[in-house]
Amino acid sequence: xxxSTAPAPSWQGQTAPPxxxxxxxxxxxxxSVERRYSGHGDPALTDLGLEQATAAATRLVDxxxxxxxxxVSSPLMRTRAxxxxxxxxxxxxxxxxxxxxxxxxxxxxxxxxxxxSQRDGRLHRKWLSDVDVAPPNGESFAQVGxxxxxxxxxxxxxxxxQTVLAVSHVxxxxxxxxxxxxxxxxxxxxxxxxxxxxxxxxxxxxGGSVVRLVNDTAHLQ
Numbered sequence: 434x435x436x437s438t439a440p441a442p443s444w445q446g447q448t449a450p451p452x453x454x455x456x457x458x459x460x461x462x463x464x465s466v467e468r469r470y471s472g473h474g475d476p477a478l479t480d481l482g483l484e485q486a487t488a489a490a491t492r493l494v495d496x497x498x499x500x501x502x503x504x505v506s507s508p509l510m511r512t513r514a515x516x517x518x519x520x521x522x523x524x525x526x527x528x529x530x531x532x533x534x535x536x537x538x539x540x541x542x543x544x545x546x547x548x549x550s551q552r553d554g555r556l557h558r559k560w561l562s563d564v565d566v567a568p569p570n571g572e573s574f575a576q577v578g579x580x581x582x583x584x585x586x587x588x589x590x591x592x593x594x595q596t597v598l599a600v601s602h603v604x605x606x607x608x609x610x611x612x613x614x615x616x617x618x619x620x621x622x623x624x625x626x627x628x629x630x631x632x633x634x635x636x637x638x639x640g641g642s643v644v645r646l647v648n649d650t651a652h653l654q
Contacts, residue, residue: 450594451635451643454585455498456606457519457598459511460485461628469545472538472571475510482511485629488652490518493598498633498646501525502595505588507533507602515629516600523598532584535602539571564618574604574621581608589636609634613642629653 460482464471478486493501504527506516516527541549541557550557553569560566567573584605588597599609603626611620613634626632626648633646 449638451637452589452592452594453499453596453633453635453645454588454609455501455596455598456609456632456634457489457515457600458603458606458626458628458630459507459509459515459600460489462511464543465628467545469543470538470541470549472535472542473509474542477510478514482628483514485653486515486518489515489629489631490522492631492652493519493522498631499596501598503528503592504598504600505530505533506600507531507535507605509534509602512600512602516598519598519600527600530584530587530599532580532587533599533601533605536574536577536604537572538568540569541571561622564621574608574618577604578608578612581605582612585609585612585636589638593638606632610644610647613644615642624648627653 460478462471462476462478462482464474464476466479501523504516504520504523504525506512506527506529508529508531512533513527513529520527544552556566560568564574564578567576604621606626607621607624610624610632613636614620627650629650631646631649633644635643635645
C-alpha cells in the first residue's frame with residue numbers, strides 16, 4: 434500500500450519543496466532615464482525610483498508571493514536601496530550576494546545604445562546575438578550565466594524550501610528566468626523587464642524548475 438502521508442509529487446515528479454526566488458528589479462536611476470548602459474557603475478535611485486521602490490515594497494504586505502523568509506541583494510546602491518524598502522516592510526535584514534550584480538558593460542558603461550554602436554559597430558552588432566561576446570573590458574552574457582548558476586545553487590542550498598526576495602538587475606533576472614525555463618539565449622534579447630518588476634522562479638533540490646511570474650508591475654498602476 435502507498436503511504437498516504439507522503440507528499441504528493443509535483444507535476445514534474447519532485448517530492449521535496451522548492452526554493453522560491455522572488456526576483457525584484459531595482460528602481461529608476463538617472464542612467465535608466467536616459468537609457469544608458471548601467472552595469473557596475475553605481476548611480477543612486479531618482480526620486481521616482483524611490484517611489485517605485487516604496488510601491489514595490491507595499492506588495493509585500495499580505496503578499497501574494499507567500500511569506501518571505503530572507504532578502505538578498507546585489508551590492509550596488511540602486512539595488513540595496515530598493516531592498517531596504519522591502520526590508521522595512523518585512524522586518525528582515527538584507528544580505529548582499531555579489532553574484533547578483535549587473536553585467537559589467539566595460540567601456541560601454543554610461544553609453545546609450547547608439548553611442549556604443551557608433552563606437553564599436555561590428556562588435557556591438559555581434560554582442561546583440563552572441564552570448565560569448567563581451568563589451569570591451571567587460572563581461573559576456575555567458576559569464577553572467579555561469580555566475581547566476583552559482584547564485585541559484587547558493588540560494589537553494591542556503592534556503593531549502595523557503596522563499597527568498599532577490600533584488601537585482603535586468604540581465605541577472607533574465608538569466609534566472611532563462612535557466613528556470615531551460616530555453617536558449619534569445620530570451621535575453623527579447624524579454625522586456627520593467628523597473629521594480631517582480632518575477633518568480635522556483636528551483637527544486639532534486640532537480641527541475643518552474644517560472645510562476647514574469648514582469649509583474651501591478652504596484653505601479
